[in-house]
Amino acid sequence: MSNTILSLQNVSIFQENTSILANISLNVNHGEFIYLIGKTGSGKSSLMKTLYADLNLTEGEGTIVDFDLRTLKESQIPFLRRKIGIVFQDFKLLPDRTIYKNLLFVLKATGWTNQNEMDNRIEDVLDRVGMLDHANKMPHQISGGEQQRVAIARALLNDPELILADEPTGNLDPQTSVEVMEVLQKINANGRTIIMATHDYALLMKYPAKTLKCEGGQIFEVVQKTI
């Protein structure tokens, strides 16, 4: 098996015909933790969206968790999304149902049918993020940090090889950010690859890792002291 989980070659990314990132190349190996930084509007979210096929890849070559982004068909997107866990800044939990039912909804939507297996899986992922005791609460009954833990649990449901986290601590206070980061670190220590877009330089300093910066339509690796 190749050690590469993500490869982009000479990729250009557009939003409504405007070039956002031009002719970029990057390679991510299994098990890496990668930060993606850069000013507002520099293209971090556009890159993330390309990786989870919310934006079509129209220029260059890209493969991710063994899917070819250039030739990916609409019908393959659900299968790609099962191998990628996505975590957003604003959690995106369904407000009208409990934590348990939020997770059940995702399992059913991704093809699970056996009730015992679904219950075991939900218990497992909630336990991993320390939220097992909150399964029957509604999203509004838990804090932002707890909602983000649940969102991470949701991303883990299908045991993805790669987690894409787009500013996962953007709505959290510094202490809660550290707690959520500890969860992501643990997931990475268990062998999962994580790409995390962030503006939180305090976290970068506390948890050093390979850092890629979007700037001027390009993406390049930076060493921490020059950030």
Ligand SMILES: Nc1ncnc2c1ncn2[C@@H]1O[C@H](COP(=O)(O)OP(=O)(O)OP(=O)(O)O)[C@@H](O)[C@H]1O
């Ligand atoms: N749906 C869209 N339609 C048109 N233009 C868009 C769309 N989404 C983003 N853009 C533009 O693409 C550029 C890159 O935006 P993007 O969201 O990728 O940046 P970012 O680095 O993630 O910013 P932030 O740190 O604020 O999240 C910006 O100029 C933005 O206005």
